[in-house]
Amino acid sequence: MGLAVDDLTEMLKGTLEGCVLEIISREETYGYAITRRLNDLGFTDVIDGTVYTILLRLERNQLVQVTKRPSEVGPPRKFYALTDAGRQNLATFWTKWRYVSSRIDKLKEGDA
Amino acid sequence: MGLAVDDLTEMLKGTLEGCVLEIISREETYGYAITRRLNDLGFTDVIDGTVYTILLRLERNQLVQVTKRPSEVGPPRKFYALTDAGRQNLATFWTKWRYVSSRIDKLKEGDA
DNA sequence: TACCGGTACACGGTATCACCGAGTACCGGT
DNA sequence: ACCGGTACTCGGTGATACCGTGTACCGGTA
Numbered sequence: 001m002g003l004a005v006d007d008l009t010e011m012l013k014g015t016l017e018g019c020v021l022e023i024i025s026r027e028e029t030y031g032y033a034i035t036r037r038l039n040d041l042g043f044t045d046v047i048d049g050t051v052y053t054i055l056l057r058l059e060r061n062q063l064v065q066v067t068k069r070p071s072e073v074g075p076p077r078k079f080y081a082l083t084d085a086g087r088q089n090l091a092t093f094w095t096k097w098r099y100v101s102s103r104i105d106k107l108k109e110g111d112a
Numbered sequence: 113m114g115l116a117v118d119d120l121t122e123m124l125k126g127t128l129e130g131c132v133l134e135i136i137s138r139e140e141t142y143g144y145a146i147t148r149r150l151n152d153l154g155f156t157d158v159i160d161g162t163v164y165t166i167l168l169r170l171e172r173n174q175l176v177q178v179t180k181r182p183s184e185v186g187p188p189r190k191f192y193a194l195t196d197a198g199r200q201n202l203a204t205f206w207t208k209w210r211y212v213s214s215r216i217d218k219l220k221e222g223d224a
Numbered sequence: 225t226a227c228c229g230g231t232a233c234a235c236g237g238t239a240t241c242a243c244c245g246a247g248t249a250c251c252g253g254t
Numbered sequence: 255a256c257c258g259g260t261a262c263t264c265g266g267t268g269a270t271a272c273c274g275t276g277t278a279c280c281g282g283t284a
């Protein structure tokens with residue numbers, strides 16, 4: 001299960017934001033839940049502060065649209081949904097990911 | 113061929129150093145050749161200045177051993193070989209890579 | 225011999241990113 | 255009244271790839 005490799009922070013640079021976009025694309029959701037989702041996915045060390053900085057950046061860059069809604073179990077939540085620019089950005093993220101990961105895998109295989 | 117997705121720089125953070133280590137592990141080589149190798153692998157925008165900073169960092173962290181040798185076609189070359197610490201570091205790099213890339217792929221697949 | 229392009233490395237500064245720490249605030253249960 | 259869980263904000267840090275410029279070696283050519 002966990003077994004969690006420690007200190008993935010450098011390797012997550014440039015990809016964590018894309019993961020957050022992907023999560024939002026699936027379903028309108030909010031910061032706290034996104035952090036939990038990432039932790040469940042295996043990124044156990046990703047902390048809420050990191051996710052919120054990403055969300056603020058996404059909002060500033062107009063890749064997401066924000067709707068504040070009250071919660072029954074705590075303070076109000078900010079729900080995020082992708083804008084057209086956000087969907088475009090997510091698409092190019094996956095294109096880049098396919099490109100980079102395939103090249104790295106090829107280097108690992110040795111046949112390159 | 114290239115088709116090259118532009119501006120992969122953020123996504124390469126945390127992985128480019130590992131790629132350099134892998135290249136060195138295959139064969140004792142030098143900075144200029146490593147840059148060419150990376151370009152051939154598809155990382156067309158990686159420039160020599162970037163590679164040299166990585167090499168200096170590897171040397172400072174004692175992950176590589178350096179041997180200066182004269183060249184017949186230009187100035188002397190600094191040949192790099194992995195130390196034991198370098199081999200160890202490379203192994204954990206690939207472990208991290210397998211871990212991270214599999215989680216991201218799983219997120220993309222949707223079954224997570 | 226003077227120049228030029230290819231080879232080869234060094235170094236100061238920049239932007240971006242994930243992370244850290246501390247703070248604010250809402251809510252229910254004991 | 256307190257405490258733990260929920261939920262978000264913000265200034266600052268460290269690491270990394272990148273950029274620009276500089277230095278220097280070498281062979282070929284006009």
